[in-house]
Every structure is written in structure tokens, then in C-alpha cells.
Amino acid sequence: MITRVVTVQNPEGLHMRPADKLVRAATNFQCQIELERAGQIADCRSMIGLLTLGAPQGTELTLRAQGPDAPMAIEAIARLFDSQFDDP
Amino acid sequence: MLELQGIAVSPGVAIGKAIVFDREGYSIARCLVSKSEAQREWQRLGEAVSKAHQVLGARGKETTDSWGANLGGIFSAQQQLLLDPHVRSEMEHLIRDNLYAAEYAVSEVFAKYAAAFRKASSSFLAERAADVRDVERTLLEALTGKPTQTFAEIPPGSIVVSHDLTPGETASFDTEKVLALCTEAGGPGGHTAIVARGMEIPAVVGVGNFLHNIRSGDELIIDGHLGRIFVSPDAPTRDRYLKRRIARESIVSELSELKDLPAVTSDGVHVELMANVEFPNETQACLARGADGVGLYRTEFLYLGHDKEPTEEDHFLAYQQVLRDMQGRPVVIRTLDLGADKMGMTRPVEPENNPFLGLRSIRLSLRNPALFRVQVRAILRAASAGNCRVMFPMVTTLDEFRSAKFLLRSVADDLTCEGIRIPSTLRVGMMVEVPAAVLMLDRFIEEIDFVSIGTNDLTQYTLAVDRSNDSVADLYQACDPAVLRLIKRTQEITSEHGKSTSVCGEMSNNPAHALLLVGMGIRSLSLAPSTIPVIKKAIRSVTLGQCEAMAWRALRLGTAREVEAFLMNQLAGLVPEIVLQA
Numbered sequence: 183m184i185t186r187v188v189t190v191q192n193p194e195g196l197h198m199r200p201a202d203k204l205v206r207a208a209t210n211f212q213c214q215i216e217l218e219r220a221g222q223i224a225d226c227r228s229m230i231g232l233l234t235l236g237a238p239q240g241t242e243l244t245l246r247a248q249g250p251d252a253p254m255a256i257e258a259i260a261r262l263f264d265s266q267f268d269d270p
Numbered sequence: 271m272l273e274l275q276g277i278a279v280s281p282g283v284a285i286g287k288a289i290v291f292d293r294e295g296y297s298i299a300r301c302l303v304s305k306s307e308a309q310r311e312w313q314r315l316g317e318a319v320s321k322a323h324q325v326l327g328a329r330g331k332e333t334t335d336s337w338g339a340n341l342g343g344i345f346s347a348q349q350q351l352l353l354d355p356h357v358r359s360e361m362e363h364l365i366r367d368n369l370y371a372a373e374y375a376v377s378e379v380f381a382k383y384a385a386a387f388r389k390a391s392s393s394f395l396a397e398r399a400a401d402v403r404d405v406e407r408t409l410l411e412a413l414t415g416k417p418t419q420t421f422a423e424i425p426p427g428s429i430v431v432s433h434d435l436t437p438g439e440t441a442s443f444d445t446e447k448v449l450a451l452c453t454e455a456g457g458p459g460g461h462t463a464i465v466a467r468g469m470e471i472p473a474v475v476g477v478g479n480f481l482h483n484i485r486s487g488d489e490l491i492i493d494g495h496l497g498r499i500f501v502s503p504d505a506p507t508r509d510r511y512l513k514r515r516i517a518r519e520s521i522v523s524e525l526s527e528l529k530d531l532p533a534v535t536s537d538g539v540h541v542e543l544m545a546n547v548e549f550p551n552e553t554q555a556c557l558a559r560g561a562d563g564v565g566l567y568r569t570e571f572l573y574l575g576h577d578k579e580p581t582e583e584d585h586f587l588a589y590q591q592v593l594r595d596m597q598g599r600p601v602v603i604r605t606l607d608l609g610a611d612k613m614g615m616t617r618p619v620e621p622e623n624n625p626f627l628g629l630r631s632i633r634l635s636l637r638n639p640a641l642f643r644v645q646v647r648a649i650l651r652a653a654s655a656g657n658c659r660v661m662f663p664m665v666t667t668l669d670e671f672r673s674a675k676f677l678l679r680s681v682a683d684d685l686t687c688e689g690i691r692i693p694s695t696l697r698v699g700m701m702v703e704v705p706a707a708v709l710m711l712d713r714f715i716e717e718i719d720f721v722s723i724g725t726n727d728l729t730q731y732t733l734a735v736d737r738s739n740d741s742v743a744d745l746y747q748a749c750d751p752a753v754l755r756l757i758k759r760t761q762e763i764t765s766e767h768g769k770s771t772s773v774c775g776e777m778s779n780n781p782a783h784a785l786l787l788v789g790m791g792i793r794s795l796s797l798a799p800s801t802i803p804v805i806k807k808a809i810r811s812v813t814l815g816q817c818e819a820m821a822w823r824a825l826r827l828g829t830a831r832e833v834e835a836f837l838m839n840q841l842a843g844l845v846p847e848i849v850l851q852a
Contacts, residue, residue, distance in 0.1 A: 192578075198347040198398065199578045205350045229350040230357060230383055230402075236395050267578075 183248045184256050188217075192266035195238035200267040205229050207258050213249025215259060226259065271504040272484075276452070276477035278497035279463035281800075283518075284450035284472050285511055288490045288501075289424055290481060291432040301371035311365050315372040318412040319358075323349055325408055336551050337465075338572065339584050344401070351405045357383070373413055380406035400434060424448060429490045433481060435462045445469050450492040452499055454479055466494075467548065470555060470800060474499055521848065525803035529560040533806045537813040541788055543806060544600070544796040546774060550588050553595035555799040560806070563600035563657070565722065565796025566774040567592060569645065570608055579641070585648030593656030600657045602722065602772075602796075603649050604701065605642070605674075607663040609634045626736060631664035636673050646681045650692050658696060661722055665700040665707055668714055675717070701774075703727035708756045711763045721764050722796065725775025729753050747830035748777040749837065754790070754825055761791045772796055781808040781848055782837035788814070789821030804848055811845040 190196055196204075208215045208226035215226035219241060224231035237243060247255045303311055326345045334342025351357070357379055364375035380402055387399040424430070426447045434455040449471060456462045456475035466473030472494025484490075484501050491500040491511050500507055533541045544565025545556040556564060572580040572588060593601050609630020622628035635642040649660055662674045675698060682692050699720035702708055704727070711721070729748045730737060737746035747753075757773070764771040774796035777783045784795055784805045797805060820840050827833045841848070 194578060197578070198401065199343055202343075202347040202350050225356065227354075228356045229347070229354045231354075233395060233398055234386070268581075 183246060184252045186245045186256055186260055188243050188245050188260050188263040190237050190239055190241045190243065191263065193239050196232060196235060201229055201232040203262055203267050204232055204259065207262055211251050211255040213247045213252045213255050215247045215255050218244040218246065271507060272501040274477050274480055274499040274501070276474040276497045276499060278494050279475050280466035280471065280473035280494050282472035282494045283511055283515060284429055284492045285515060286427045286429040286449040286490060288431050288484055288486055288488045289428040290484055290486045291430065301374055302369050303371050305369060308366050308369055311372045312362060314413065315361060315365065315375070318372065318409055319352060321412040322352055322409045325412065326352065338550065338588050348401055348405050351402060352409065373410060376406060376409050376413065429492055431481065431484060431490070450494065452477065452492055454481060521804070525807055528803055528806050528810070531810070533809045535809055535812055535814045535817070537815070539814045540793070541809050542794040543802050544772065544794065545799045545802065546796050547592070547799070550591040552799060553592055556596070559799045559802040561799060561802055564592065564596055565602050565772050565794065567601055567603045569604060569606055573608060582644045582648050585645055586651050589649055589652035590655045593652055593658055596656055598657050600659060602659045602661050604661045604663050605632070605645055606635050607631045626730065632662050632670055632674060636670065639677060642677060643681055646678050647685065650682055650685055651690055653693050653696055654691055658693065659699065659720070660696065661699045661701055663701045663724070664703050664727065666704045667706065668710065671700055671714060671717065702760050704731050705756060708760050711760055715763055715767045715769065718769070720770050720772070721760060722772040722774045723757055723760055725753065725773060725777040728756060728775065732756060747834070748775065749783065749833040750830040751825070751827060751833060754833070757787070758790050758825065765791060770794055778805070781805055781845065782841040784808060785812060785817050785841065786821055786824055786837055789817030789819070807848055808845050816844060
């Protein structure tokens, strides 16, 4: 299990399009990826789950991944947060 | 008769039959299946999911083509909702273990999430409820093979009434049949407003709860100028609006014959009639009305109603489309005029005590060079697709104009290094909206290529009146002599230097005001595409001398009321047939 704290930096928060990008990124990996906000846990492959976190700008989330490609997954997902979900 | 007040977001008057789309108005039979049928139901659902996925993809593409990638992206996100593994496993559980029919399972699961979103404290989640319902509806349509709602079967002459409209619903409207839109929710920057303006049909939004007072088939009048709605209007109200509509229709058919004729006075003075547009798809309306070009392309739409900063590519594609569509006619792209009343979703500034005097428009752009550069890059990249001009809004000081132009030059240099050709003829101008800019225009004039007067803000800043404030809105008069003097001075300074002045505020849409402006020496007006024909008619009905006499007299009057009365009187004498319009 790898864990990292990420921050929602983009002004609109974890909204439709950012969540769309997270799901797309997560589906590229084998491992389990989840995001936690104050006890509430969302599967990174679930649009509904991510939206339900209701994370506005500035929210800190705990990113966790477990599985063979977890290190790469953590990097990729954290990068999305850091780039404010910008297009690659 | 029931009279309601909402927010007018798209002008015009419509009289028609209500067709009410209640958000929860359709019900799915709560069917159960036998254990042996469950597997078949699950397969049926699987097929429907892939079909719905395709439908959303096609809708996304269609929407991207008509409204830009920003709106189209909504459907990509909706596809993710459709494929959500949790949604899927819950539906599977309901079908396999509880023996629900596929439709029943779909509506249970999606309704649960939509309700949870709606109840959420965060407003952005609440808005997502519409997307969840949209996906649900698409999936149910794929399952049943027929629309759950009959947007496709709207009878001609309908006024669509709903709590709110989802992007999917509005994308499927038949514009031949829908006369107007009216919703309980929504605001000026919302999706319904955007679509209605694009379709050129009247719309009133933000009416509040009223669906319980109205049934499909009720007669309805929508006044998209005043934001009024009349349910089952009484005879006098109906007659009043019918007369207005008949007068409008007869003049519209007469005016459409003028489409290919130039706007020249009867003694041969040409006035350029350009169009104000906001959305790329409005170019069709411009061409249909015979516009000489786009005199004001407002670019804020890329920011409003979207939850994501537009990318350079979003900007570029929109500008390129407008430039191409206009086929070499001039297109004046105004850089971002965000702030104050038109703040985008991302609210880049702290709340201000006095937003109209705050960080808005060119000030906001200059303060956020990263954001500004993205737009300028996109404009310059698109410039070679047509006859492109760039205009900076709300310039107050010469420093501001220089800073903006400096940024534009540096972006142009970067692009040249990247091998992108920028037309050498690209003209750069400014909007005159602040009295300070008029007072200093003789100093600006050497450095600018053209001027466009934005009469809405110029009136507000000259008269110190916030027109959205009901208590003082009556003081807001574009015809106030003080405003007229500023316009006159602007015109004099630019013409002395052989440069052009256009007027692009709402003033240009009023025939009496337009003739006054022509009399004051203005030879270019930019107006809503829909008013081009009537202004052309007015100009073709008069001589320059008559306009000049009007202007001479109007400029000597002391109050806005006198000017207005005088102008209406003149118009009634000169072009009586269009006075009916007002």
C-alpha cells in the first residue's frame, strides 16, 4: 500500500471534468486506487464516488494505491492534481 | 391569468402552448422478473449501456461542433457516470438478487444518486444531479427504444417549460417547433440562456417554483425583453401581445427583402452594419441578416457556465470558426470582459465592494497575464483564418492600452518564432467605455487602429448609474446629453486622424438612436443580428441631412427625457412604419 497526500488546487474543485480525467487515468492501471476525504473513501474508477467527495479547492485528500503498478499510479494521479487537471 | 417574473435571458415575444417537462414526471413500471429471466435482463442492460455510451458520444461530438469543446466535454464526463463500476454493481445486484427488471434497476440506482446529489450542501454537487438524470434518461431510452420524454415529438408552436433543462435535452430540440424556453431554475450565464440566445428564441429563466401552476396545453406568453410570463393570459393581455407580434411579423417579412441591399441613406451615404455575437454558431444569423461583419465578438462565453478554464485550443477553435464562417468580412474579437456582473465560474478575485469599479475587464486580464496570454495566443493563431481585428475592453489609461499591446506583441513574437504566420494587417483597437478614455483620446489616437464605443458601460460610468439597481435604473439613459457629448467628441477625434469609430452598445439597436449616431458622423454600427434589418430599413429611409439635423438639435437639448421625446417624434415622422416595433 502506497499513500500520499494530494491537494485539490484547481479553482473549481473536484468537478465533472477533473473527475472524468481521474477515472480515465485510473483505468490505465491494474492496482486499486482510492481517495479519502475525512473518512469518506472513493474508488478512483468511480465517477459518482469522486463527485460525492464534494472536494472544493484547497481540500487535502489521501491517495492510496495497492497492487503491482501502485507506484506509477500514485505518480500519475498526483501529477493530475498538481497540474490542476490540465490537458497533457 | 397568472403573471410571473423571471430573468430575461434571450429577447423576443412568444405566444404558444406550454409543454411541461417535469423533472420527475416520468415513471418506470416497478416490474419484477422471474429468476430464469434475470440473466437476460442483465444482458439487455449491458447492450443498453453500450448503446447509451454511443448516444452520449455522438451528443458530445454534435455539441462540440455547435457550441465548442467546453460544452461538449460534459458528455464525456456523463459517459463516465454511465460506466461507473459502483452504479453497475448496484444495478447488477438489483437485477440478479432482487429480480428487478432492467428499467426498474436503472431508475432506482440513478434516482438514489440524483437525490443524494441534490441534497448535498455543496452547490456544485447539486448541479450534477441534472447530469445524473440525463444519463439515466439516456440509458432508459436505450433500454426501451423510445424516448422517455418527448422532446423529439414536441408539437409545433410549443413553449418548453421545465424546472431546468439538461444539456442533453436542449441539444435535441427541434428549433422549428420550440418557440421559447422557460425554466424555474437558471441564470443569465446558464446553459438554457446560452442555448436560447444561440437559437434566437425568447427565454425567461429563474422564475422560481411555478410548475404546479401550469399544465401542458395551457396558453402561455413569454416576454423575453421584460422577463415576464403570462399563464392563460386574459383577453386584453393576449390582444396586446398578438398585436405586437403581428406588427413584428409583417415588418420582419418586409425587412427580410432588404437582406442583400446595403445600408445607405437615400442620398447615398453608406453605413456599415456589423453584428454583435457571443457564440460561434451565431455567425449563421449574421450572414442570414446580411451583416457586414462582426463588430463585437464577446469571448466571455468560453468562461461562463463552464466548470473549467478553457484551454488555448478551446479559444482557438471558436475564433477560427467565426473567422472562417464570416468569409473575409471583418471580425472584431474583444478580449475578455470578465468581472463585475459577468464573473465566470472560477471567480479569480475576492468579493469586491464595488465590482464595477473594481478588478474587471482589461484590468483583470492584465493582472492575470497567464490567462490573458492564452487568449491572445489563440486569437493570433486564428487570425489568418479571416479578417481579424483585436479590441481591448474598458481601457481607462494609456498605460493599460500599452501594456495590453506589449503583451500582444510579445505573444506575436513567440508565435513567429514558432513559425506561425500572423497577418501583418492585424489591427488593434480599444473600446471607449470610460469617460477618462474619451478625455484622453487625443493621446491614445496615435497608438490605436480603431475605436469602438460601448455605450452600455459608457452610460453607466458617465452617469454613475448601476442599471441593475432598480432604485436608480431610470437614470440610466444612453441618450443623456452627457453621453452624447462624449460620443461626439470620440467621433471628432478619430475622424480627424482618419481612424474609424464604431458604436457597439445597445444604443445601436434602437432605430432612433442609430439615426442620431449617423447624424453625429458615425459610419459603423454593431448590433444584435436580429435588429440589423430594422436599422437598415431606418437608414435607407432617410437622408444624411435629416440625420444631421436630428443630431444638431438633439445635442442642444438639456435632458435625456427631451432627447428621447424628440428622437421618437422624429422617427415617427421619418420612418413611421418601424415605430410600431418599439
